[in-house]
Amino acid sequence: MDCVACGSAAVTERPERTARDYRRFRCRECGGGYNERSGGLLNHTQYPSEVIALVALWRLRYRLTLRDLAEMFRLRGIAQATRRSATGKRSSHRC
Numbered sequence: 001m002d003c004v005a006c007g008s009a010a011v012t013e014r015p016e017r018t019a020r021d022y023r024r025f026r027c028r029e030c031g032g033g034y035n036e037r038s039g040g041l042l043n044h045t046q047y048p049s050e051v052i053a054l055v056a057l058w059r060l061r062y063r064l065t066l067r068d069l070a071e072m073f074r075l076r077g078i079a080q081a082t083r084r085s086a087t088g089k090r091s092s093h094r095c
């Protein structure tokens with residue numbers, strides 16, 4: 001995987017992984033560190049790439065509502081993000 005900062009192919013994979021088990025790399029040109037998710041569309045998302053892919057697939061393929069998907073993932077033990085509105089009431093996070 002080329003460096004996301006300088007594009008160099010002179011990179012070394014590091015033995016340790018991120019907290020979410022993504023592979024880590026170190027660029028030998030610029031010294032920057034990054035992981036296999038860096039520089040992509042999903043880099044700063046809250047959920048693992050696999051979960052996001054499943055939500056997109058099931059939503060499009062089976063026409064499930066976001067409420068259905070949230071319930072399915074809650075049953076599987078993947079916590080649903082919640083936020084508090086200005087009134088202090090707890091509300092569901094909309095994807």
Ligand SMILES: [Zn+2]
Binds near residue numbers: 007028031
């Ligand atoms: Zn680099």
